[in-house]
Amino acid sequence: MWIIISAIGAEICPHWIKLRMSSEEKRKSKLYFFENYEIPGIVGCIDGTHVRMVKPSEDESLFYNRKGTFSMNAMIVSKPTPFSLPGSCHDAFIWNLSGARQFFLNQYEDGDRNSWLLGDSGYGLELFLMTPYRDVSVGTKEHKFNKKHTLTRSIIERTIGVLKSSF
Numbered sequence: 001m002w003i004i005i006s007a008i009g010a011e012i013c014p015h016w017i018k019l020r021m022s023s024e025e026k027r028k029s030k031l032y033f034f035e036n037y038e039i040p041g042i043v044g045c046i047d048g049t050h051v052r053m054v055k056p057s058e059d060e061s062l063f064y065n066r067k068g069t070f071s072m073n074a075m076i077v078s079k080p081t082p083f084s085l086p087g088s089c090h091d092a093f094i095w096n097l098s099g100a101r102q103f104f105l106n107q108y109e110d111g112d113r114n115s116w117l118l119g120d121s122g123y124g125l126e127l128f129l130m131t132p133y134r135d136v137s138v139g140t141k142e143h144k145f146n147k148k149h150t151l152t153r154s155i156i157e158r159t160i161g162v163l164k165s166s167f
Contacts (some may be wrong), residue, residue: 023113026115037152045156046077046119046129049164075100076160077117092123103129111114118153123161 021029026043034044050071056063063070075094095101095144104126109129117129132149133142 004164011057021131030079030115033152037148038150039152041114041116042118042130042152044077044117045153046095046117047153047156047160048073048075048122048124049057049160050074051164076156091095095119118149118156 015139021043029043030041034040050065050069051066051074052071053063054067055070060070063072065071065073074093075098076099080167104115105126106117107129113127115128119129119131121132123129123131130149132146136146
């Protein structure tokens with residue numbers, strides 16, 4: 001099964017997955033997120049979603065997820081950009097293995113200090129990935145940020161919904 005996943009990642013994904021954004025695309029994305037959600041510097045959102053599958057004949061425990069079904073966990077970044085691993089894998093685990101994380105890390109190391117992704121609390125805070133504050137009190141600045149963060153991230157939830165309804 002891992003050979004198939006590796007083949008998909010190596011052969012198919014490079015033809016369909018494009019993480020690069022021109023300066024103009026970044027500018028437009030940041031403007032859109034700021035005008036609509038009032039958070040500066042956002043170029044996209046990230047989340048994982050389970051894609052159900054038939055019980056595999058090998059390594060079935062790897063694909064048995066916390067919801068009691070067999071699945072692949074696909075990572076979606078901003079626009080539909082899938083990267084899949086077995087359903088037992090956590091979103092943060094997939095993110096840490098993905099080329100997308102390395103891409104954004106490279107962008108940061110190359111001097112882009114004003115572009116961020118938004119991720120839910122399942123991801124770790126990084127220099128280019130904003131996550132919500134934990135355990136905040138209602139009415140605080142942190143609580144207000146979390147509300148805007150959740151509203152902004154709803155774009156990825158809608159994207160996942162559209163993708164899933166297509167199949």
